[in-house]
Amino acid sequence: MQVTITADQHRGQRGYHGADLELPASRYAIDDALQRAHVPEGGGYELHGFRGFPSFVRSALILSGSKTLEELNLLAVKAGRMNETQLGAYEGILKLRQDADIDHPMSMKELINAAYNVDSFEFHPGVTNDYDLGAICMQNEMLDLIQDLPDEVFDLLDEEKVGQALRRNDQGTFTSQGYVYRSSKDWQEVYDGVHLPEQPDGHSGLISLRLESVDNAPVTDSGVWLELPADEQAMRLALASLGESTFDTCVIAEAESILPSLKYQLAGDEDIGRLNTLAGRMQAFPDRRTLVKYKAVLELEVCNDLDMQLDIAENLDCYDYDPIILSLEAYAEYVLKEADFDVNDPAFSGFDFKGYGERCLQGNGFVTTPYGSIARNEKPFVPEYTRLTPGMTMQ
Numbered sequence: 242m243q244v245t246i247t248a249d250q251h252r253g254q255r256g257y258h259g260a261d262l263e264l265p266a267s268r269y270a271i272d273d274a275l276q277r278a279h280v281p282e283g284g285g286y287e288l289h290g291f292r293g294f295p296s297f298v299r300s301a302l303i304l305s306g307s308k309t310l311e312e313l314n315l316l317a318v319k320a321g322r323m324n325e326t327q328l329g330a331y332e333g334i335l336k337l338r339q340d341a342d343i344d345h346p347m348s349m350k351e352l353i354n355a356a357y358n359v360d361s362f363e364f365h366p367g368v369t370n371d372y373d374l375g376a377i378c379m380q381n382e383m384l385d386l387i388q389d390l391p392d393e394v395f396d397l398l399d400e401e402k403v404g405q406a407l408r409r410n411d412q413g414t415f416t417s418q419g420y421v422y423r424s425s426k427d428w429q430e431v432y433d434g435v436h437l438p439e440q441p442d443g444h445s446g447l448i449s450l451r452l453e454s455v456d457n458a459p460v461t462d463s464g465v466w467l468e469l470p471a472d473e474q475a476m477r478l479a480l481a482s483l484g485e486s487t488f489d490t491c492v493i494a495e496a497e498s499i500l501p502s503l504k505y506q507l508a509g510d511e512d513i514g515r516l517n518t519l520a521g522r523m524q525a526f527p528d529r530r531t532l533v534k535y536k537a538v539l540e541l542e543v544c545n546d547l548d549m550q551l552d553i554a555e556n557l558d559c560y561d562y563d564p565i566i567l568s569l570e571a572y573a574e575y576v577l578k579e580a581d582f583d584v585n586d587p588a589f590s591g592f593d594f595k596g597y598g599e600r601c602l603q604g605n606g607f608v609t610t611p612y613g614s615i616a617r618n619e620k621p622f623v624p625e626y627t628r629l630t631p632g633m634t635m636q
Contacts, residue, residue: 242293242317246278246310249285255594256570259289260611262310264317268444269499271310276533277611279567288313295320297332297416301339304346312349315437319356329364331356333421336414350434357438361425368420375404444468444497447520450513451495454483464494467513469520476517488513499523500536502545515547515626522554533612534562540610541617548626559620564613566602572614573598 247259260277262270280286288308291299298320302308323331334355338347347355368374379400408414413422431438446468453464465482467475476488485491493511496504500523526532538544538553538560566572573594574584582589602609606616 242321243290244288244292244310244313245290246274246280247287247289248278248280249287250281251279251567252287254567254571255574256568256598258568261290264293264314265321266314266317267497268440269497269504270501271314272499273501273536275310276529276536279564279613282529286310295328295332297335298352301335301347301352305349305352306346308349311437311440312353315439316349316353316356319353323356323359326364326366327359329366329416329418330359330362330421332416332418333364333414334358334362336416337412337421337423340414348434350432353432353438354430357429357431358427361423361427362421363424364419364421366419369415369417370401371404371408372401373404374407374415374420375400375402378403378407446470447499447523448503448516449497450493450516452479452483452488452491452513453494454485455490455492469517470524471517471520499532500539500550502539511547515551519547519551519554522551530564531557533564534560534615537562537610537612537615540612541608541615546627551626552622552624555625556622559618559622561607561616561618562613563607563615566607566609566614569596569598569602569609570594571598572602572609576601 242264243261244264245259245261247257251257251259257279260274262274266274275286278286288310291302291313294302294317298316302313302316320328320331335347335352338351338355365374365377368377375398379398408420408422411422413420415421444466448469450467450469451464452467465479467479471479480486480488480491483491491513493513498504523532523535526535534557535554538557539550541560542549542553544550544553566575576598577584577589584592584594599609602614607614608616
């Protein structure tokens with residue numbers, strides 16, 4: 242499942258397309274997507290696309306009005322956990338609600354609450370009309386009114402009318418996949434529209450590591466999570482939980498991070514002490530803008546090396562960062578407008594804004610990244626962990 246995020250303040254800007262996010266997503270991935278979409282802290286945004294969702298869910302989402310990423314992420318978690326029977330019941334719940342009030346589309350609150358109540362509904366796959374329902378009803382004598390009828394009367398019954406009577410009695414509905422009706426009076430109103438009933442991701446660190454002992458047979462989701470940066474006490478508790486005295490006998494089985502590349506970059510034997518140092522350096526960044534600048538620099542340097550990431554975190558003043566340039570096309574438009582050109586003139590209808598913007602930026606030494614534009618300046622880069630080689634940008 243995937244969604245596209247666009248910031249309200251950049252809507253309609255040339256070359257701006259927002260950012261895509263795969264769902265369900267961790268807290269880190271959500272924050273990163275908002276940064277790539279250039280949504281300011283507390284700023285508004287819209288969600289589009291809803292690719293990969295079941296078609297009936299996608300239709301409901303398009304009509305559901307305002308929604309937050311956190312709400313959509315929770316719904317993706319719930320939908321992803323449903324089996325075919327539960328998905329069939331979920332479609333029926335939405336249809337029953339929509340048929341009951343066709344003038345008002347379902348809100349995200351209703352969609353989420355419905356997802357928590359699928360087990361209170363019965364789903365019969367393949368039963369899509371009154372005739373089929375009536376035939377099954379007569380075969381199994383599911384309707385009280387016909388159970389005691391004599392055989393000669395029973396044989397005269399019309400399957401479609403029997404199905405219609407059963408559907409009305411059940412207050413059920415047909416979907417494209419089958420028949421759905423409420424089988425229990427239980428209904429959990431778990432979401433009040435403000436406080437989400439659960440958060441899919443409970444990590445609190447800037448880097449989160451699931452550690453395992455090398456001596457233990459690998460077991461899915463075994464081990465212990467260590468949230469970085471961590472103090473000595475937290476480190477000792479993690480080791481004690483694993484029954485180890487040193488991280489040298491532990492491996493990283495899984496990782497989550499505020500830096501997207503770390504999720505896939507970390508090897509099982511990566512130095513946990515250096516990772517803790519990196520998390521500490523990121524925690525020391527004065528604001529969100531500095532973190533986004535750091536991500537832009539890592540893109541510029543194509544940096545997947547932990548030592549280099551550590552050194553760059555301490556040398557951010559060696560780079561000039563412009564978060565305003567969101568796309569090559571937008572930069573080209575800015576340059577042309579500064580030169581008093583009317584970019585809306587028909588003469589520009591076939592103009593290559595992207596190519597022109599790229600040439601202009603390169604002339605200034607800048608490179609565009611998903612996080613903004615970045616350039617190396619003349620300040621000396623002071624390495625601590627890396628040894629710079631000729632040709633590296635950090636010279």
